Amino acid sequence: MYISRLCLQNYRCYDNFEIDFNKELTVIVAENGKGKTAILDAVAVALGPYLACFDGVKANQISDTDVRQTKDTVGRTLEHVLRMKSQYPVVIGAEGVVDGEKITWKRELKAAGGRTTILNAKALSEYGRHMVKALREVNDSKIILPVMAYYGTSRMWKDNKLFELRKDISLERGSGYVDCMEPSSSYNTFGQWFKYAAMSAMEFDRYLAESGKKDEKNPYTEVLKAVRQAIITCIGSMGWTDIDYSFAFQNLIIMHETMGVLPLEALSDGTRSVISMAADLAYRMVRLNPDLGAMAALETPGIVLIDEVDMHLHPSWQQAVVYDVRKAFPNVQFIVTTHSPQVLSTVPAEAIRILRWDNNLINIDKPAFSLGAESFQLLKDIQNVDTRPQALPIVKDLYRYLMLVSEDKWDTDEARELRKRLDEWSKGCEPALVRADTEIRMKSFRRKKK
Template sequence: MILNEHKGRTVSNKLLKINELYLDNYRAFEDFTIKFDEKLTVLVATNGKGKTAILDAIAVAFGTFVNATGLANGKAFSRTDVLQFTPRNTLVKTVEEKYPLTLRAKGNIDSHDVSWMREIKNPKARTSINNTKPLINYGTKIRELVTQNNDNALPLISYYGTGRLWAQKRATKSKKLSETSRLSGYIDCLDSLSNYKAFKSWYEYICKSELEMKIEAIEKESINPPHNEFEDIRKALQEAVNEVIPNNSGWHDIVYRQKAKAIIMDHSEHGELPVTQLSDGIRSMIGLVADIAYRTIKLNPHLNNAPKETSGIILIDEIDMHLHPKWQQTVLPDMMKAFPKMQFIVSTHSPQVLSTVRKEQIRILEDNRVFTPSSSSLGEDSSVLLSEIMDISSFPPLEIVSKREEYQDLVEDRAYDTNHAKSLRKELIDNYGETNTFIFQMDMLIHKFESMKKVGK
């Protein structure tokens, strides 16, 4: 168990983790098992092969824990999650559901190795909670600790789906009444939409309170003003956002400005702008990082740097969404630097993302199976990963690409002097230019064959 010291006590790094997930009769999965790395797991598959389904299933796996904390709603299975099939040898085509839908999980709950299960047994049944006692007990324990004013560290679980960009959700009455509680850090945590509206309201309060404390100290001409905890919170959140956003955008130091009545960021060339005016990619990442940081601070306001000290599980669907390829090459390392104690489970379509990940942390999903790549991925060329891991040619399926391949075959067969080969070469030069690397490589190969011809080989 990895431990951190805090105020004379130890804070476990394994308060909430998932190590293994088994699914049967769930969407497209039958008798399926996947294991997760303790720090980072990256899911790779073509569309419709189950990346989002696995993230959804993890959210359901922890649904009873979130429910038990008291203020938030967990997730359960729906009827649409049940595997559907068409029976063979029937005169009339029918679609049937296959039961029971079963989920089994293994992980660490409150620093203990545990396993649990959720299922739907039949069409009339609801998602079971009977076999999730360790999660319910831990959620209940957390609720009791908070009501007793105990400052034990609380773990975070949070899910961010592809619809997360600038989600604006209307808070319910119960959410508004509970927004000051530590446990409000769990509200909507499994919703898959980052609630920027909730973050904005909270951060506005933090920045205003910090300023009010400073003004009060000045007015009282205090020699030793009281410690400004709101400033600590603002700096901790800024630090988390600055770990991820500035490197590829230049925007930094997120703060609320009373004059603009908006959350703004600063840029050395563009000055200050409201976050709402920035690009989709930047806004998406700010919303994601700020939401995680906001939740860690809500759950653990007593920690010196909650984003860096809070442990838990972060689920992100399509981590590369809206990001420039250059940013895709740094997003995971930066996120793990901003939240070093979190277990990240993410999906991606990007070879640039995969080039920053060890092969042992990649899970390729294909036809109800899961496997890790046989070749290295960390630091590898993106075009190689596109081919070897994602099984996609780095060249698009265009006619000019077919002609390129045909010309290469002719050169390698030493038929480069034929009229057809010369015609293909001219067409390729017209498209790529005479200084293109491929043309140069083919010319070098022709030169090699011509030299061999002169010496009689």
């Protein structure tokens, strides 16, 4: 299952807007406040008709705060009163592929205070009802439920993910969708969950031994295998080798190839954020498809949204995070946003969507090249950001000096004064000045020959 296109009308900043998604990965790039998160939120709403088919699962809706606002200026004799006017209907349309078949659907909010419609989402709702019916009547373990999850920028600060692991771990498969589109997760809840799972695994092993069922699989062990494998795949590139619960220290511990054993609380926000996200996603996969056991993370398909995938991560990790997450969950379609040129350098150009606004009109650009490119080049070409901070006076001095050199004015009083300041600033470490010196020598040689 994957989503191939999203169409928005009067949704937040979008008047009429369409964006296509790659089957495996789409990376959305834009300035702050230019609609990246709105796209993820809209996808979460679009998937609602499927999720609502499962007991205890709440589907995201279009709210009144999602309605696009336009200026409505009313003229008066001495003043203009600025008002905002809500634009209806709000429409979220989507195209996707389910069980190999292409389907289209849409949801609408037609008026203030109304409810988000699902009448035009029949194809997706029917798929959800079919899956629920099959689970209840046939209970066929071969039925694979797609995972769906949304990880927003608040994923470190709320405690409403990783719900308790219960002893009926192989039952109630649809519970893997509970709160899945709430864009937050919790490192604290994960620690409590992992402790419970580890203790349950020990107790179940004891039960199997005492009842003579040693050949029977321990479902808790299978869950832990899937979660542990997913976590280490996501953080292993940074030197982390394993994660476990220490009954001796009554704490969750993580092992590093050079730093040794550390409690999870000692880790950075970035590391804990990746661990929490990987654990939550792997756990949901095991809940949805328990018969896959330790292979759940590797074999479960689905759609996962991640806002600012580079959040809290060092640039070296930003260069690995997308690759690692896709390796841990290879059958998932990821739709992510980023501000990081390091992330962009690790994904193919056809996966990138650049949102560019011009006079309230939006265009979606796709770069010609990105995978393996130098980060500074992508900063300029894709994000339209100069590689130097343009507001600094010393940078302006540098550009002025380089211009004088190019105009054969390197020996003027202005150029000499600029060079003195630039040498004090750079301490001989600025490559642009080294190149300028080479250019000056060549120009001096040509000048003498005239």
